[in-house]
Amino acid sequence: MSKTISRRMVLRGLGVSLSLPLLDAMMPRAAAAPSQFKPLAKSLATQPRMICCYVPNGVNILEWMPETAGADYQLSPTLQTLADHRNDFTVLTGMGHPNSQGGHSGADTWLTGADLSATPGSDYTNWVSADQIAAEHHSKETRFGSLQLSDSSGTGSAGHSHTLSFNRRGTPVPAENSPKRLFERLFVPESAGDRAATLKRYAEQKSILDSVLAEAKALHKKLGKKDQRKLDQYLGSVRETEQRVERLENWIDVPKPEIDAKFLQLSSKSHDAHDRPMWIDVMMELSYLAFLTDTTRVISYEWSREAGGLGGGGENHHELSHHGGDAGMLKKLGVIDRFHLSRLARFLDFLKQTEDGDGNMLDHTMVMYGSGMNSGEGGEHSPKNLPLLVAGGHRLGLKHSGHVAHDKDNHPPLSNLLLTMIQKMGVETDSFSDSTGTMLT
Known part of the structure; x- marks a missing residue:
């Protein structure tokens, strides 16, 4: 393209707005x-x-x-x-x-x-x-x-x-x-469409994490000490992911600089x-x-x-x-x-x-x-x-x-x-x- 387009340009259709990814055409030549x-x-x-x-x-x-x-x-x-x-x-x-x-x-x-x-x-x-x-x-x-x-x-x-x-x-x-x-x-x-899609993705992630944690608690009681330690390490990463999702949710309505x-x-x-x-x-x-x-x-x-x-x-x-x-x-x-x-x-x-x-x-x-x-x-x-x-x-x-x-x-x-x-x-x-x-x- 010979002309730079706005990095805030969105695609609109059926009442939904989606922002475009960062494209070369959005960059100054x-x-x-x-x-x-x-x-x-x-x-x-x-x-x-x-x-x-x-x-x-x-x-x-x-x-x-x-x-x-x-x-x-x-x-x-x-x-x-x-x-x-x-x-x-x-x-x-x-x-x-x-x-x-x-x-x-x-x-x-x-x-x-x-x-x-x-x-x-x-x-x-x-x-x-x-x-x-x-x-x-x-x-x-x-x-x-x-x-x-x-x-x-x-x-x-x-x-x-x-x-x-x-x-x-x-x-x-x-x-x-x-x-x-x-x-x-x-x-x-992020556009309104991006925000809605992001919140939906976060909700799905949290649902999966809740399910994993519930099953893990039941499994934990059936394992030996060595396997329990391994499972605890895995659960630590799951909890870290959960905390990261919560942090991102808290910032979604805060405008970026x-x-x-x-x-x-x-x-x-x-x-x-x-x-x-x-x-x-x-x-x-x-x-x-x-x-x-x-x-x-x-x-x-x-x-x-x-x-x-x-x-x-x-x-x-x-x-x-x-x-x-x-x-x-x-x-x-x-x-x-x-x-x-x-x-x-x-x-x-x-x-x-x-x-x-x-x-x-x-x-x-x-x-x-x-x-x-x-x-x-x-x-x-x-x-x-x-x-x-x-x-x-x-x-x-x-x-x-x-x-x-x-x-x-x-x-x-x-x-x-x-x-x-x-x-x-x-x-x-x-x-x-x-x-x-x-x-x-």
Whole structure:
């Protein structure tokens, strides 16, 4: 079509109105070029927020690691990309999850700290992720308790997850990779016909869940203790689904925020090498808008799945992580690292330029960025000395310290940082996973 149609256009017939899905024809016509999106002047609500941004395959650690530590440290060649935000973040080196195997299962444990082989007889056992604990605390106050974003939708497979988020039973929470679907979910209003169809679907789901729970109670009495435990785990997921349906019902009559899609490149594809910069940018823009409108306060974002991913120019990120110490490959890996940080810097700019209560959005938002593996000096995919930084959160009580360097063989668990972030989100707890305390406070 040569003309853009309204995203609020509906089909009418026999007294019923149905809204159309988000179509290409609803999107502004734009060439594949840098985004023209601009931050808004002020947020709609001031709340604590956290976003955890994960890059796969490690980094060129030789160009990432600062040579000096402390508040007056010298930025490394890669971290120079964030020079404008020097006072807004802390670099943490030497840290990792002591129980994690790292490598390409790093995304599975980055926010959980779990030992995936801890349960005898089980190939894979994960724990709840830090973002989901924070989401539980805030879920009643926002349309979405949390958002899960990734370059691959769904959950992936054990050890190669497409999501960073895991619920209380260690079950992965599915991720979204389509900017169009995400925008529609967050901001496209529903017609009367949509509302009626949605309520009918919710009623049917609740009826099925009620029936399942009634039969399960009768079955529970007939089972041995081991099977009862398995059934209880299953029923836990059923109850979680029931609670999610109830939450969605409560929000169905609350209007979604009105957001103009004019400069959002919603047609960008996550696995298109040409689209890669635009796709990262638009997903970060949607994250920014979700925070600004208080649609959610918790986001996990896996920029690429492990053993995959593209650089800003379409480079094979995974292949370069197996560099074997080759100088040429390390140089290319450094280019990808700086490309990623340039997109992070843009997001930090948005947050910092938007007024938010007694400061700006970055003051009230914690941004964790890094990887669950270290490709090291020889491409060894180590779980130690993970590339990691945390930004923002000044008004939440985070105290940035420049470069905090730890011994890679004798360091506090990374769960200490996750515990700190959970607490700054308002959760009253003194432990998370294998934590031994807090940090940056």
